[in-house]
Amino acid sequence: MTLEGAVTDRRGRLVEHCSITKAIAVVGARATLLVLREAFYGTTRFDEFVDRTDLSPGVAAARLEQLVELGALAKQPYREPGSRPRDEYVLTSMGRDLFPVVLALMRRADKHLQPDGGPLRIVERGSGKPVSVAPHTDSGEPLDLEDLAVVLDETWVRP
Amino acid sequence: MTLEGAVTDRRGRLVEHCSITKAIAVVGARATLLVLREAFYGTTRFDEFVDRTDLSPGVAAARLEQLVELGALAKQPYREPGSRPRDEYVLTSMGRDLFPVVLALMRRADKHLQPDGGPLRIVERGSGKPVSVAPHTDSGEPLDLEDLAVVLDETWVRP
DNA sequence: CAGCTGACTTCGGCGATCGCAACTCAGGGG
């Protein structure tokens, strides 16, 4: 990857508005990613989140609420027969957009941190073929790191 | 995404060996992702990392060292004329494998957290076309969340 | 050889996050 234009001197305003910095505000907490993992696995109810993530109820509640505020999860009322109404937590389309992040982390850990692969694998339904995640153009051609460039958006050159 | 087999009851051993859990040990720290962002942008020297990430020298040193231990960065000695020998930090191939994670975070933040897009954009060199990151099979076909399944690896069914 | 500079390292403190445990609150069962 190469830098183009006057990008190399990028203190101040640029670092404050960096997308990574903002993304970290969301996934910076350990628990957030665990909750998201379970949401993608299909978990929707509070106690299932608690059991399957091994988080304490307090932390789970805080992260679920934060993800609801962010718009990644939505609360939907449901009622089990013989129980009072509760809310379950379902992924929104904005939440589903986080899937590449979670998948990229899993794939990377599978490759370099887990000697024999993890207990769970994500595959193509039906064929069972493994799934990976990689950069590509909007038209679908795969891209290598060497094919990429970082450019400064024109609207940011002048305040 | 759907779950297949006896995956729904996955307390204990399974959560401990989850790839996400291991990945969080790496990128769980805010500073690690900022350092990686700069490494992908081409930064190699200590003070450049400090300036461009706005991290304190102590934190930058700790994260750089951790990434070296993990094998994502490698120290390479260099010597500016009129200075003593120093080390610079360059991405290894294992480190480059983290690029989808960083790119996925940037894309997601660009889409949902930055109203007008961030100051820096990653594009295809030459064409200038935008780059995204999405799941696909090893043979290259793009996949939707609905095309995916989570399966339990056979080697984990019996201890 | 005395001071200066660049490249880190070390130290003290602070705020966020986490785990544990206890508490609440509503509905169902006996």
Next chain:
DNA sequence: CCCCTGAGTTGCGATCGCCGAAGTCAGCTG
């Protein structure tokens, strides 16, 4: 009517990661 259970909430202490400032140390500069 009392206890049980499921779904959280609250409080507290411990830990983690971060920041700012000060300290260190090697080589150049005068």
